Amino acid sequence: MKANSARILVVDDDPSLLRLLSLRLEGEGHDVSTASDGEQALRNLQDASFDLVLSDLRMPGMDGMTLFDEIVRKHAGIPVIIMTAHGSINEAVTATQSGVHGFLTKPIDHDQLRSTIESALEVSHFSNHDAWREDIITRSSTMENLLEQAYRVAQRNVSVLLTGASGTGKELLAKAIHKASPRKDQPFVAINCGAIPENLLESELFGHAKGAFTGAISDHQGLFQQADKGTLLLDEIGDMPMHLQVKLLRALQEQQIRPVGSSKHISIDVRVISATHRDIDAAMKEGQFREDLYYRLNVVNLQLPSLQQRAEDIPVLARHMLQTSAERQGVKVNRFSDDAMQMLTTASWPGNVRQLVNVVEQCVALTQSPIIGRHMVEQALSESGCIWPSLSDARDAFERQYLLKVLKMADGNVTRAADLAGRNRTDLHKLLKKHQLSTADIKAQSSVSE
The missing domain is CATH 1.10.8.60 (Helicase, Ruva Protein; domain 3)
Structure with a gap:
């Protein structure tokens, strides 16, 4: 769908502004519906699909931010632009931190309106109409750019390496790539290479023949065979043992596997996506990862951003x-x-x-x-453990720990502690009061430790 055929819902309690915006947007080629309050807007959203909502902030009853919260809850993926006659930096910051796509101050500048809508529709058209990435919740331009790359890569039968810190959603992106690919109706199989004991990993990947080792009472189909015609995710590939890296490279080059204990080779048709939070370049320099395997796996590299790098997604998520x-x-x-x-x-x-x-x-x-x-x-x-202290808080924490240590060294004697700290007794007493420290407590701790 092109931007000039978008369906836009405009919400405002001012009838004259609704008419003006409708004329402007229809003149741009959009299909426009209007609502005079938040409740009517939600009914419209229930009855029809929209690519974008343009809403006033201050309205009787349900205001624009409350309407936005309801849209996120009931119609996730529709971008919202907020308008207000009471524009302020604080309101704009609050709105954008909450996940609102744009913030416009009345009277509405036509060029700014057009560019904000075009930007929002790029997100809407890409996300709303593609079920392949429906489990990935985002309003971040960084993530949207990554997803555009992922969608293009999904159409090609090439290996993909997903990199990024732990917890950034590499497996979720791998599943999305599979769902966007021509292999979407075939199996998606995942294995964490760092979670399987080394002596079992080869059997898990390639399978084994009956009698291959103690306990192998029957033939076992490995994950490559289970993923045949589909996608295999090798998560934490950086933790794979070196001797298995050789066998994996051979399997990818020859498109064949040989189960443990078998002399028979089995042809496979598998798209491999690998993922790691490790620095593979460093691992190669240290001789812990094969360079030839790296280039086989890393035909395309997609790096997932940290949550801080997509902070605008935090409220939506x-x-x-x-x-x-x-x-x-x-x-x-x-x-x-x-x-x-x-x-x-x-x-x-x-x-x-x-x-x-x-x-x-x-x-x-x-x-x-x-x-x-x-x-x-x-x-x-x-x-x-994810609160990062301010400089003031960090300084206070250090100061308190320092005072505790000095007092313990001085067995609770303030005069000796002041000498050790290079401060006079009055200053030290003020600091102790500030941090609610008692010399009696220190003396008691010292006597107990003795």
């Missing part, structure tokens, strides 16, 4: 995970509070999307309210 987890656990929880969502969007996420899933799951499991607040998110983030 969090809402989706919240709804999914709440339904699975049978919990009545509707949303995150604004300050809780702000905390999610600014967290460091070293564990990426997988860590976000765990945090949301914990919040849903423990909540006793339909709205998950900041305190619960803060607790879950702290336990998962």
Whole structure:
């Protein structure tokens, strides 16, 4: 579908603005429907499909951001542009952090309106009408560019290497590539090469013949055969033992495998996608990964961004995970509070999307309210280790630990501790009060340790 044939829903409580925008957008070749409030907009979305929603922010009843939340929950994938006569930097930042595609200030500039709509429709046309990537939730331009590459690669019968940190969704992307490929109706088989004991991995991949080793009471079909005509994902390929790398290279070159303990070669037709979080270049330099295998696997390299690199996806992902987890656990929880969502969007996420899933799951499991607040998110983030302290917080933490150590060295004697720290007693007492440290506690700890 081209941008000039898009279906756009315009929502505003000002009839004259609705008429003006309708004329402008229809003049651009769009098919336009209108709604005077959020409730009517949701009814329109229920009755027909749209490529884009253009909504006022301030409306009686349901405002634009509440409407956006409902669209994300019920019609995920439709980009939303927010308009307001009360434009401010704070509102724009909040809207875009929440996953809104664009933010326009009234009176609407026609060129800005056109360019924002064109940008949003590139996302809409690519994501909404392609079931192959329906499990990948994103509004990030970085991810959309990656998915465009993935779709093009899926049409070619070439090996793909997926790289990126743990938890970025490499297996999910591998499944999407399979679903977009001509092999989509054939098996998709995955194996984690680092999770299988070395003595079993060869049998898992290539199969074995009856009697090949103790316990081999019958012929066993390996994963290459199970994935025949389809796709095989070799996850954590960087952990594959060297002697198996040789056999894998031979299988890929000859399109044949030989089960363990068998003299018979079996032809295979398998598209291989491999994935790793390791630095394969470094592994090759250290002699831990074969260069010829690397080039066989790495015909195309797709690198997944960290969650911080696609931070605009955090609100959309969090809402989706919240709804999914709440339904699975049978919990009545509707949303995150604004300050809780702000905390999610600014967290460091070293564990990426997988860590976000765990945090949301914990919040849903423990909540006793339909709205998950900041305190619960803060607790879950702290336990998962993804709160990055501010410079001030880091300085305070270091200062407190330093004071504890100095006081212990001085057995709780403030004068001696002040000398060790190079400060006078008055300054040290102020610091102890600031960090709620008691010399009596230090003395008690010292006597116990003795």
